[in-house]
Amino acid sequence: AAGASARHDLAGRRVVVTAGGTREPLDPVRFLGNRSSGKQGVAIAEAARARGAEVTLIAANLEVGEPVGCGVRAVSTTAELQEAVVDEARRADVVVMAAAVADFRPAAVSESKIKKQPGDAGLTLELVRNPDILAELAAAPHDALLVGFAAETEPDDERIVELGAAKLAAKGADLLVVNRVGWNEGFARDENRVVILERGGAVVDRRSGSKMSVADGILDVVARHLGGDPL
Ligand code: CTP
Ligand code: CA
Numbered sequence: 001a002a003g004a005s006a007r008h009d010l011a012g013r014r015v016v017v018t019a020g021g022t023r024e025p026l027d028p029v030r031f032l033g034n035r036s037s038g039k040q041g042v043a044i045a046e047a048a049r050a051r052g053a054e055v056t057l058i059a060a061n062l063e064v065g066e067p068v069g070c071g072v073r074a075v076s077t078t079a080e081l082q083e084a085v086v087d088e089a090r091r092a093d094v095v096v097m098a099a100a101v102a103d104f105r106p107a108a109v110s111e112s113k114i115k116k117q118p119g120d121a122g123l124t125l126e127l128v129r130n131p132d133i134l135a136e137l138a139a140a141p142h143d144a145l146l147v148g149f150a151a152e153t154e155p156d157d158e159r160i161v162e163l164g165a166a167k168l169a170a171k172g173a174d175l176l177v178v179n180r181v182g183w184n185e186g187f188a189r190d191e192n193r194v195v196i197l198e199r200g201g202a203v204v205d206r207r208s209g210s211k212m213s214v215a216d217g218i219l220d221v222v223a224r225h226l227g228g229d230p231l
Contacts, residue, residue: 009223011052016092016144017045018085018099020060022078026125027110034100035187038062040149040179040211041098045070047215048094051223056092058084060099063188078102078130089137092144094222097134097173100151105130138172145225147218148173151181157195165201174199174225177218196221 019041023031038059045057046067055070060081066072073088075081078101089095104127116123134148150167152160157180164178179186179194186192193208196218207217 008052010048010219010226013048013053013093013226014091015045015048015053015055015094015096016058016085016088017041017048017055017096018058018060018081018101019045020062021100022060022081022102023076024078024102024105024130025109026106027112027114029113032102032104032106032127033061034102036100037064037188038099039064039188039190040192040214041096042067043211043215044096044098044218047212047219051219053094056088058088058099078105078133082131082133082136085133086137089142089144093226094145094147095137096147096149096218096222098149098177101133102130104128132171134173135171145175145222146173147175147177147222150176150178151186152178153181155180161195161197161203164195164197168197168199168201175204175221194218198225 020038021034021036023033025031042064045055049055049069057070057072059072059074061076073084075084107126107128138146148171150164152163154160160178160180164176168176176197177194179192190210192211192214194214195203196205198204204221205217207214
């Protein structure tokens, strides 16, 4: 990793990273969220910076500190994240979608706190689909290399690669970083284990270790795909 950083192989490149997890408000005091801490995305932003890139982090409800030396745009909802990443992507060489984006949001946001009534035995929430930000970026004209992440809970490694390949094809991204998540895996940990797939579904690399070394492994593949000499 030290060698990679010393290489400055991303000098002059503009890298946009989304990190954390989006939250969808239900009312002024509640939201639907997920367990993404932002650690892996922040590590990618820091590693890209160390390799010479100009980095913008789009930070959704981080549970970790912001990276040093990067521009930061704080967002919370999926709509806010989409607006920020679509704007930043216009100037980017690489967009890394490490954030866990909510697939659904409440159909309506209550202006006042939702109250329970004495007789209420339960509560049914109506949710609507959020836009798929990565798929929309891929479908629109763009110059940036698009890197997606996929969180899968299947225990079997081969099955995870299969699901990842299908997801990559469906999204139209250039690279997909697949990691297994579960009750005790992935989230808020310092370690990670990922499989990196490229367009067509081929496994280009497998990395495990600290989220910083996994970040450098992902950026090795990114740098190779950008190719040529930067600037
Ligand atoms: N993503 C996105 N917009 C969404 C949902 C996901 O841009 N509305 C991005 C994530 O940031 C990630 C990739 O798509 O880079 C894959 O996210 P994941 O949740 O693993 O995949 P989904 O396509 O949402 O499929 P699933 O039904 O398995 O959640
Ligand atoms: Ca999802």
